Amino acid sequence: MLHHRTIAAHAKALRRGEYSSTDLTQHYLTRIQTSPLNAYITPTPDLALKQAQAADTHLKSDPDPDQIRRPLLGIPLAHKDLFCTAGILTTCASNMLHNFIAPYTATAIQKIADAGAVMLGKTNMDEFAMGSSNETSCYGAVKNPWNPTRVPGGSSGGSAAAVAAGLAAAATATDTGGSIRQPAAFCGLTGIKPSYGRISRYGMVAFASSLDQAGVLTRTAEDAAHLLRAMCGHDPHDSTSLNQKVPDYPADLTAKTHALKGKTIGLPKQFFPHHHQKTSAHGIAPSIATAIDQAINQLQTLGAKTKIIDLPNAAAGIPCYYVLAPAEAASNLARFDGVRYGHRTEAKADQDLNQMYRQTRSQGFGEEVQRRILTGTYVLSAGYYDAYYLKAQKLRRLIADDFHRAFTDHKCDLLAGPTTPTTAFALGEKTQDPIAMYHNDIFTNAVNLAGLPAISIPAGQDENALPIGLHLIAPYLHESRLLSAAHQFQCATDWHQKTPPEQSKK
Amino acid sequence: MISYDFSISPAIFYPFSPHFPPMSINKSTISHLATLARLEITPAQEKHHAAQLTRIIDLIAQMQAINTDNIPPLAHPSDTPLPLRPDRVTETDQRQTYQKIAPYTAQNLYLTPRVID
Numbered sequence: 001m002l003h004h005r006t007i008a009a010h011a012k013a014l015r016r017g018e019y020s021s022t023d024l025t026q027h028y029l030t031r032i033q034t035s036p037l038n039a040y041i042t043p044t045p046d047l048a049l050k051q052a053q054a055a056d057t058h059l060k061s062d063p064d065p066d067q068i069r070r071p072l073l074g075i076p077l078a079h080k081d082l083f084c085t086a087g088i089l090t091t092c093a094s095n096m097l098h099n100f101i102a103p104y105t106a107t108a109i110q111k112i113a114d115a116g117a118v119m120l121g122k123t124n125m126d127e128f129a130m131g132s133s134n135e136t137s138c139y140g141a142v143k144n145p146w147n148p149t150r151v152p153g154g155s156s157g158g159s160a161a162a163v164a165a166g167l168a169a170a171a172t173a174t175d176t177g178g179s180i181r182q183p184a185a186f187c188g189l190t191g192i193k194p195s196y197g198r199i200s201r202y203g204m205v206a207f208a209s210s211l212d213q214a215g216v217l218t219r220t221a222e223d224a225a226h227l228l229r230a231m232c233g234h235d236p237h238d239s240t241s242l243n244q245k246v247p248d249y250p251a252d253l254t255a256k257t258h259a260l261k262g263k264t265i266g267l268p269k270q271f272f273p274h275h276h277q278k279t280s281a282h283g284i285a286p287s288i289a290t291a292i293d294q295a296i297n298q299l300q301t302l303g304a305k306t307k308i309i310d311l312p313n314a315a316a317g318i319p320c321y322y323v324l325a326p327a328e329a330a331s332n333l334a335r336f337d338g339v340r341y342g343h344r345t346e347a348k349a350d351q352d353l354n355q356m357y358r359q360t361r362s363q364g365f366g367e368e369v370q371r372r373i374l375t376g377t378y379v380l381s382a383g384y385y386d387a388y389y390l391k392a393q394k395l396r397r398l399i400a401d402d403f404h405r406a407f408t409d410h411k412c413d414l415l416a417g418p419t420t421p422t423t424a425f426a427l428g429e430k431t432q433d434p435i436a437m438y439h440n441d442i443f444t445n446a447v448n449l450a451g452l453p454a455i456s457i458p459a460g461q462d463e464n465a466l467p468i469g470l471h472l473i474a475p476y477l478h479e480s481r482l483l484s485a486a487h488q489f490q491c492a493t494d495w496h497q498k499t500p501p502e503q504s505k506k
Numbered sequence: 507m508i509s510y511d512f513s514i515s516p517a518i519f520y521p522f523s524p525h526f527p528p529m530s531i532n533k534s535t536i537s538h539l540a541t542l543a544r545l546e547i548t549p550a551q552e553k554h555h556a557a558q559l560t561r562i563i564d565l566i567a568q569m570q571a572i573n574t575d576n577i578p579p580l581a582h583p584s585d586t587p588l589p590l591r592p593d594r595v596t597e598t599d600q601r602q603t604y605q606k607i608a609p610y611t612a613q614n615l616y617l618t619p620r621v622i623d
Contacts, residue, residue, distance in 0.1 A: 451583020
């Protein structure tokens, strides 16, 4: 189907004159209008068509259409509503920003625009990126295209649903504890979070500054490589942005140095409870255990060796993350006080500034956001800082060291495991139980604590035809190795080509 | 360094630490936190938040089971020093752009309710 084509396929078709960017964009816009999935908060049809027309002009005057020099030219994409887009509503799925027209554009988004891509609109997400199911959005939950009674994952649920359902060719997203990779697993997509610092966070509304990283949700590793090449790079506006040359990710996909033959893939005991516990498979769904074992076999068929390793502090990633992330969130969300932008409570005669702050913030923030602010405030408060926040930072060092040891002492090139403990769960199933919700991140958030690059790729389906994701982790700055391994897996399998049944508005 | 075996049990997904008694968060704790965080929490919500926060604090108390003596804290994954730039003015006046989206402004100032001492 046209709307399930990859960026690479569209790039070829546009240059062959099969269709124009304008026609392709209109096709996606019509689908967005009639979709019941609630994947978008703000479609931007006028802007999209203007950008598409500009792209078509460039495509017509291209002197060498066989050489795809600008692969993103004319490609319709969606952007997570956490990225500031100048002149366009940027809500972070929160009542706090229901009226916020961003005065500037995030660097990562600007780079994609400069590459000639088309913006279809801003996608739905968990409020301020806090969630694993896209159920905390003030605009309502997003539905999983594979089964609309189930969640698409979160916090980048809208971006994931959009790409999986053919409402965009690809989408930008962000990942603080798994918010790209978990929705990728739940929606049958490729989702990559690069190394911390690769992509500028300027204009990306901050949740947890030492954990947040932008990334993409695509149909293939090849598409992700094209997008990453455009998005990565040093930005003087972001003091945490790396001053490192951006590799040619698309060229590196097939580089001999990244061939899986002879590579060692570490299999952490903690990610394979069905192989390393006294009793039979538990901790992860049986269908996931089977699919991941088969995926590992596939990697071995491609020439990789495997090695069982130990990440002794990996399970401590959950408590550690749920100290650091809320603490940083409490600090970052202090700026939302109704003074300069966003929601402000209705003015009342006897109201003082403090009351204005409290009313504004309680009206603007949803329950999960308030819960995390309270948690963060608690762990940072006098008397508790050492026991919680400082302790968590030390634990973070141990967790990062575990990964470092796996890649150096144990000479692993990559690590592998399941992305999630379950497939997509039902809407409403975990909303009353934050602890159960937090455990969706059990395999993903240690990666954010260590700042490493990681990817989730489709590797199977469960008994209800719900997607299963394989999680691959590389050493710091080794996205090329990661993307190449994913690409080789996708050349030998076809899980990433499966698409969900069509959902129509009733 | 003592390493703790985080075996995953069927009943609860996260490991249970016997070393730290669960901390109880009560309504007055929530009220205090709400003041610090500039949030308005109603009495009914206080009870609900107290229950949820107690469970969260139980979860994070599990960190105490791992020995972190002499481990330097990691604040930041890339652990690089803050980059510096020349001390030159590079920002231009953006007041018009930024104040256009403010709730209340007058004479180039942001307006707020009065501050009571």
